[in-house]
Amino acid sequence: MSQEAWRSGGSRHDADDTSDRLYTPDDFAAYAARRDARQGGAGGREPLTYGDPLTDGPGDPLTDPLPGTETPSPGSEIVARPTTPPPSYRPATPPPAAPPPAHVGHQPEAAPEPAADEPDLRRFMSATDFLDRRDADQDLGPATWGWRGAMRRWTGGLVNPRMGAEERGYLEDRRLIQRDFDGPRTIAFINPKGGAAKTTGVLAAGYTFGTVRGGGVVAWDNNETRGTLGIRGTRSAHRNTTRELLEDLERFTDVYQSRIGDLGAFVRSQGDAHFDVLASDERPDVTGTIRAQDFDAVHKLLERFYRVILIDTGNNMRAENWLAAAGAADLLVVTSTVREDTGYSGLWMLDALQDAGYQNLKHKTVTVLSDPSATVDSKLADDLVDVYEQRTRGVYRVPYDPALVAGSVVPYSQLSHHTRMEWLKACAGMAAAL
Numbered sequence: 525m526s527q528e529a530w531r532s533g534g535s536r537h538d539a540d541d542t543s544d545r546l547y548t549p550d551d552f553a554a555y556a557a558r559r560d561a562r563q564g565g566a567g568g569r570e571p572l573t574y575g576d577p578l579t580d581g582p583g584d585p586l587t588d589p590l591p592g593t594e595t596p597s598p599g600s601e602i603v604a605r606p607t608t609p610p611p612s613y614r615p616a617t618p619p620p621a622a623p624p625p626a627h628v629g630h631q632p633e634a635a636p637e638p639a640a641d642e643p644d645l646r647r648f649m650s651a652t653d654f655l656d657r658r659d660a661d662q663d664l665g666p667a668t669w670g671w672r673g674a675m676r677r678w679t680g681g682l683v684n685p686r687m688g689a690e691e692r693g694y695l696e697d698r699r700l701i702q703r704d705f706d707g708p709r710t711i712a713f714i715n716p717k718g719g720a721a722k723t724t725g726v727l728a729a730g731y732t733f734g735t736v737r738g739g740g741v742v743a744w745d746n747n748e749t750r751g752t753l754g755i756r757g758t759r760s761a762h763r764n765t766t767r768e769l770l771e772d773l774e775r776f777t778d779v780y781q782s783r784i785g786d787l788g789a790f791v792r793s794q795g796d797a798h799f800d801v802l803a804s805d806e807r808p809d810v811t812g813t814i815r816a817q818d819f820d821a822v823h824k825l826l827e828r829f830y831r832v833i834l835i836d837t838g839n840n841m842r843a844e845n846w847l848a849a850a851g852a853a854d855l856l857v858v859t860s861t862v863r864e865d866t867g868y869s870g871l872w873m874l875d876a877l878q879d880a881g882y883q884n885l886k887h888k889t890v891t892v893l894s895d896p897s898a899t900v901d902s903k904l905a906d907d908l909v910d911v912y913e914q915r916t917r918g919v920y921r922v923p924y925d926p927a928l929v930a931g932s933v934v935p936y937s938q939l940s941h942h943t944r945m946e947w948l949k950a951c952a953g954m955a956a957a958l
Contacts, residue, residue, distance in 0.1 A: 667691060694945070697952035701736045708827040709958045712746075712835040712853035714846075715860060717869035721894040723753050725859045726836040727934045728922070728943070732951040733832050734799030740831035742791060744822070745804035747838040748813040748845050754803025756934055760792035767805040769825075770818055776825055784829040797936045802826070816844035823852055841873060850877065855957050856889040858916060860908065861896040867908045874915050889916040890957060892950050895924040917957060920950035 649657075664687050667673045672685040687695075711729070713722045723745075730743040745753035745766070754765065769790040776782040791800035802822075805814075826833050835849050850856065858874065860866045870891070878885055891912040893905070905921075912919045923946060927938040 664692060664695060669694075694948070697948050698736055700952040700955045701733060701948070703955055705831065705958060708831055708833060709855070710823070710827075710833045710835065710853045711855045711857055711954060711958075712837055712849045713857045713859050714837050714841070714850065714873065715858060715866065715870045716839050716841045716873050717866050718839050719861070720866045720869065721859045721861055721892075723751070723756055723836055724928050724934065725857065725892055725894070726753060726834050727756055728939070728947045729857075729951055729954070730794065730799040730801070730834055731797045731934075731936045731939075732944070732947045733834070734794065734797050736948070736951070737798075737832070739798045741799035741834065742802060742826055742830045742832075743799060743834045743836065744802040744826065745836045746814070746819060746845055746849050747804040747836070748840060748843040749804070749838070750806065751804040751836060751838060753801060753836045754792070754806055756932070757792055757801035757803070758794045758797075758933060762789060762792075763806065764790045765803040765805050765807075766790075766814065766818075766822060767807065769802070769822060773821060773825070779828070782828075787825075787829060794936070800830075813843070814845040816848040819845040819848040819852075823848075841876065850882070854888070855954055856885075857954065858889060858891045858912070859894070860891065860912075861894050862900040862905045862908060863896060864904060867904075867911075871911065871915065886915060886917055888957070890950075890953055891916045891919045892922060893919060894922050898924050900924075918953045920946065920953055922946045922950060 666676055666681075666684040667687045668676075669691040670688060672688055672691075675683050675685060713726050713729075715722055726743045730741055734741045743753060743757070745751040747753075772790075775786065787800075791802050793800055823833070835853065837846050837849055840846060841850075858870045860870045874885060874889070893908055893912070895905075909919050909921070923940070923942050925940050925943045927935050927940070927943075
């Protein structure tokens with residue numbers, strides 16, 4: 525566009541500027557038909573070179589004069605204006621080939637209709653396309669694990685073998701856990717039997733999500749009376765719990781004035797594990813229970829400040845707050861040890877939820893099986909894996925870890941490498957389900 529047209533408000537833009545126009549196969553077919561019609565009536569002269577539909581002005585392809593030529597006066601010659609496509613034009617598919625020139629006196633054949641599934645032509649790469657072009661083609665770099673990593677170190681980098689399957693799987697699990705969600709996500713750990721590894725599972729998952737994601741995670745003990753998440757997590761300078769938070773909930777009513785830092789008086793930071801713990805009631809003189817409306821109020825508050833909410837549930841699946849947690853959860857995690865009684869209890873619970881009308885249980889549930897000792901019944905373990913694979917979307921085995929035997933504060937730094945890797949796989953499965 526000329527500077528005069530620009531200063532005058534772009535009056536020539538609609539007539540000449542086609543930089544934003546996307547041409548379809550139909551446009552090219554119509555253009556070819558018009559060109560051949562004019563060549564057929566040219567009195568047998570040499571085929572003429574007309575304008576390019578990509579660079580000439582837009583218009584009606586059937587009624588407007590052919591772009592690139594002047595309307596001839598009687599007895600004058602037609603002067604063609606040869607043009608070439610702009611360098612930036614890179615069609616996704618080539619335009620349909622024009623039919624051969626028609627003989628003089630014969631009507632040219634109509635151009636074939638383009639295929640229905642032929643994609644539209646794009647004339648440029650957008651800025652978003654430019655950034656996304658390599659998103660799925662990332663270089664993972666040389667190996668750092670096993671003999672591949674050792675060879676790389678021994679040779680000073682002269683030999684750079686690629687990562688093995690195990691190391692690639694580890695990075696993929698971390699990528700799944702670090703994925704962005706379009707809102708807060710709630711995961712409820714459930715089994716109505718005590719000793720089913722719900723609390724240790726919540727703390728191990730909190731450690732995994734917290735360290736891999738870098739924070740934004742809270743573990744909440746939603747026991748209707750008294751749970752043990754508070755005494756298994758790292759201690760804090762205060763002893764406030766869900767009960768005290770409910771009593772002081774009004775201070776968080778104003779969403780413009782309340783801050784996540786204000787929750788520091790009620791949650792307990794887990795330090796290097798990068799997640800917080802909200803304990804259940806610990807006062808011996810309190811006889812009340814947490815109701816469904818109490819759960820809803822606390823849950824809505826935590827959703828404002830955390831991205832991942834891990835809920836440790838009690839053993840009474842008929843309690844109001846237990847049912848409220850199961851209904852609000854985006855994902856259910858059935859925890860069980862490799863014991864027949866805890867395995868049966870988890871299956872009984874799934875039967876009860878199914879009968880109660882809970883939808884898509886298999887799709888929204890995963891299972892974590894924990895080894896209760898260094899040696900377990902392998903036949904029972906296989907049976908539990910088989911039956912839970914039928915009832916849930918995935919089963920993850922986590923090993924026995926001596927650091928968890930004492931029942932005291934979970935020493936995250938003392939968890940074995942094997943335990944951490946298996947919990948990484950389990951949490952990656954949870955994140956994929958979300």
